[in-house]
Amino acid sequence: MKSKTFIFIAIVTIFMAFKSNAMDKKFLKAGSFNIENDLLLAQFDCKTDVDDLQTVAALATLLSDSKFSKITYHAVAGTYGIQEGLYVPPNPLFQLAFGDNWTDAHENLEAAVEKVKIICKTTLANQGDIWIAEAGQSDFTARLLKAIQSDLPEISISQRIHVVQHSDWNEKVTSPESLEFVKKNAAYHKIPDGNVVGNGTPGFRSPDYTQWQSKISNPKLTDIWQLAIEISNEYNGKEGRYNNEAISAGGLDFSDLAEVCWILGLQDIKDTEQFFNLYPNFLDVKLKKGYYENNNF
Numbered sequence: 001m002k003s004k005t006f007i008f009i010a011i012v013t014i015f016m017a018f019k020s021n022a023m024d025k026k027f028l029k030a031g032s033f034n035i036e037n038d039l040l041l042a043q044f045d046c047k048t049d050v051d052d053l054q055t056v057a058a059l060a061t062l063l064s065d066s067k068f069s070k071i072t073y074h075a076v077a078g079t080y081g082i083q084e085g086l087y088v089p090p091n092p093l094f095q096l097a098f099g100d101n102w103t104d105a106h107e108n109l110e111a112a113v114e115k116v117k118i119i120c121k122t123t124l125a126n127q128g129d130i131w132i133a134e135a136g137q138s139d140f141t142a143r144l145l146k147a148i149q150s151d152l153p154e155i156s157i158s159q160r161i162h163v164v165q166h167s168d169w170n171e172k173v174t175s176p177e178s179l180e181f182v183k184k185n186a187a188y189h190k191i192p193d194g195n196v197v198g199n200g201t202p203g204f205r206s207p208d209y210t211q212w213q214s215k216i217s218n219p220k221l222t223d224i225w226q227l228a229i230e231i232s233n234e235y236n237g238k239e240g241r242y243n244n245e246a247i248s249a250g251g252l253d254f255s256d257l258a259e260v261c262w263i264l265g266l267q268d269i270k271d272t273e274q275f276f277n278l279y280p281n282f283l284d285v286k287l288k289k290g291y292y293e294n295n296n297f
Contacts, residue, residue, distance in 0.1 A: 030191075031265020037128035039120065040073040040263065044256070045136025045170075046106070047078075048085030048241040050232035051205075051253040053093055055135055057228035058204070058254035058275070060097040061221055065279050068264065072128075074119050078106025081137025083173035085242065088235045097224050105140055113140070117147045120161075124152065130161040131263045132186075135256035137170050138163065142178035145185055162187040164259040166194045166201065194258025197271050201258040206272035207251035215276040 033040070042059055044052040056075070062068055075098050077090050087106055094102045105112035120130050132141055141163055148157060163186045165171060171179055171190075182188060197203030216222050229252075237243030246253040252272055261267055269275055 030262045030267050033131055033263045033265070034128065035068070035071055037123070037126060038072070039123040039128055039130050040071055040260070041076065041116070041120070041130055041132045042073060042260065043076045043079040043132060043134055043136055043140060044090070045078070045080035045083075046088045046090050047080040047083060047136075048088065049244055050088050050236045050241070050247060051244055051255055052135055053088065053090055053228045053232045054225075054247070054252055055204075055254040055256040056090065056093055056097050057221075057225045058257045059260060060224050061216075061279050062257070062260065062264075064218065064221060072123065073101070074116065075102040076105050076112065076116060076140065077102060078104060078109075078112070079134075079136045079140035080106075081139045081170075081174040081178070083137070086239055088231070088241065090231065093224070093227050093231055096227055109140075109143070113143045113147050116144055117151065120144070120148055121151065124148075124155055124160060132161070132163045133256070133259040133263060134163055134165045134170065135259065137174040137178075138165070138182045139175055139178045141186070142175075142181045145182065149185070158185055158187055162189060162263075164189045164191060164262055166191050166256070166258050166262075168193070189262070191259065191262050191267075194255035195253075201267050202261050202269040202275065203271050204255045204257055204275065205246050205253045207246040207249035209251050209272045209276075211273075212252065212276055212280075216280040218280065221280060 044056065046052045059075075063071060063073065075094060077094050078087070080087070091104065094104075103112045103115050123130060134141065145157055145161065148155070148161070163182055165188070174182075192199040192201045194201055195203065195205040212225060213222065216225065232244075232247055235241055236247050244253055254272075257275075258267075261269055269278065
């Protein structure tokens with residue numbers, strides 16, 4: 001009798017473990033990104049805060065690290081919502097940082113949704129998930145989800161598409177119907193704000209940090225950061241755009257990278273200084289071996 005009871009308990013335990021692993025992926029924790037199969041979709045509103053430009057540079061820095069260089073990713077510019085203010089033109093920076101691996105939603109919204117939808121469908125067909133780092137609002141995401149649903153009604157996007165948002169303001173200037181749709185239909189993860197240190201995600205808004213050049217040995221990354229800072233200085237507060245005080249002070253703000261860090265399980269990075277101590281240095285050895293010349297990076 002005891003033997004039968006033990007067997008029954010063992011079967012129930014195994015079943016419950018299986019059920020737990022198969023639960024709705026809405027409840028996946030930070031760092032659940034699968035480098036082998038998943039897609040990182042980095043979306044930037046570029047309106048009207050210039051911090052997106054420096055987040056682009058920080059993302060390029062992170063993706064050049066050997067641990068993350070095999071990530072399948074795509075970037076989208078112009079994924080803004082209903083906020084007022086002028087756009088910050090980022091195209092030269094996106095081209096330098098990502099090559100042709102980005103889409104311009106500001107220039108042509110419908111064409112951008114169609115292009116990104118095709119990229120997402122490829123990942124989904126290969127059993128990968130989509131992870132959207134929402135460095136802006138969710139209006140573009142809502143359009144994208146609807147387009148994917150229309151083409152793939154059999155796919156449960158609430159389990160396969162994850163949206164990560166760190167900013168209360170970004171939510172407030174997303175059209176209410178778009179935000180409601182995304183929260184209802186995708187796996188929506190609201191994380192602590194990346195502007196603040198010590199709240200559970202990295203704090204990447206640093207008005208006093210100016211030492212980035214001494215940390216980066218890769219010429220391509222140096223060019224990317226210099227262009228990001230040049231454009232952000234040119235447009236910061238210009239013609240009614242938001243005046244980012246950290247950047248006005250000569251520091252850095254790439255707070256939107258907190259979402260990518262959460263996706264990749266790097267939420268324990270403290271701040272800007274630690275980020276630059278960790279990630280720009282790995283190319284020193286590879287540069288000596290001709291890595292830069294051989295890989296056009």
